[in-house]
Amino acid sequence: MNPILLAVLSVAAIGAVCAVLLVAASKLMYVRVDERVAQIRDTLPGANCGACGFTGCDGYSKALADGDAETNLCVPGGDAVSREISGILGVGYKDVLEMVAAVRCGGAPDVRGDKMEYDGITTCAAAKMYYGGAASCQYGCIGYGDCAAQCPTGAICIEDGIARVNLKLCAGCGMCARVCPNNLIWIHDDTITTLMICSSHDKGADTRRKCSAGCIACRKCEHECPVGAISMDNNLAVIDYSVCIGCGRCAEVCTTKCMKIALFTNKARIDATKAAK
Amino acid sequence: MLKLVSVLMAAVLVNNYVLRQFLGICPFLGVSKDLKNAAGMSVAVVFVMALATAVTYPIQVYLLVPNGMGYLQTVVFILVIAALVQLVEIALKKYAPALYTALGVYLPLITTNCAVLGVTIANIDAGYDFLTSMVNSVGSGLGFLLAMVIFSGVRGRIEYSDPPEAFKGLPIALVAAAILSLSFFGFNGIVENLFPGV
Structure with missing residues (x-):
């Protein structure tokens, strides 16, 4: 037989066998996809x-x-x-609980002290590995924007050396919270009315020395709260949101103004929750 | 037996497909960014290399050579390997959906991986028998795994380094790959000295 013809025919035959096998396999092992x-x-x-x-x-x-x-x-x-x-x-519709990110640190470079001049790689993860970054407070925002790099909607950015959230853009997905080496970002829902914007567990005097925007555990908020929702956990005021009625008096009396009124709130839902309490 | 061990060692270390023969470079640079993906891809390569050899070796020995069509090797092998991987994918989807999801996009990608075609042709060229061919294929796959795992570690370190602007990204990865390849040249002659006369 002509060698060219033989070659063409054999390759065609092998191709045909493969094709038949593949068709047979896809029919035999068909997986129903929803x-x-x-x-x-x-x-x-x-x-x-x-x-x-x-x-x-x-x-x-x-x-x-x-x-x-x-x-x-x-x-x-x-x-x-x-x-x-x-x-x-074809199932019943459920309202989505709107979520938003909050950076639990108010220690921008102009209010906090630095323990060194950091000249290394400008990511929070790298700075965290090197003595926790430049800031003297080891709990606060490092400010190189690992969170901003993650944000799919561009809602979080570094402004004056600290991460800030644009509540209008934030989708509440929590990708920023997962990369923050200090776990500062808290994803909360729209029923939250007051927020603690500090994560420092240092003693009051230490915090005051390091940063003028930190919680110094003076307990003013705890005494002021009419429903006893605030307690001190390791030198940091913590709000129990199952008790909090959202009156905002804690924010008014806060010595260092680290207790803040949340801007992202759902009035109707808050009223409903209050009525339920 | 000693011969098989020497073939295995040669395949993994001395003739490492990625670092010594520069085959299969695309996944080496493309999927080596984290360890999990790199290992997943490599396991799929080991599997496909073994399977491809098991199928192409008989085709070469019992079909092509007796009919004087040895020159069709490359064409036929590509055809058969592509069909084979598709077949495996269909079967995995049906019987092992977990493995199918884990291998994900890597399985069809391997169809076009030159290292797979390279190992099947290398087996024929070296004149190995069937068992030795299988050992060589698995060894080559393991060599690929080794290179991928090492390089994913290297790339993890590169992430935290601060190269000059022009080197950022792929250029510095290529420089690292070159150094890694150089270091594998250190295995030269190790098999001949470990197994003299085999």
């Missing part, structure tokens, strides 16, 4: 932030289709996405 997964996946914002508690948007859509998840877990998507998912799955 088309709702793809539908839900298209609805989700695709930030893969993990705020829902699943491994990205793919994981969440699969869990939804399997009936393993609530429809109101997508924080960046908000109520609109929750409504669409409920429509696809």
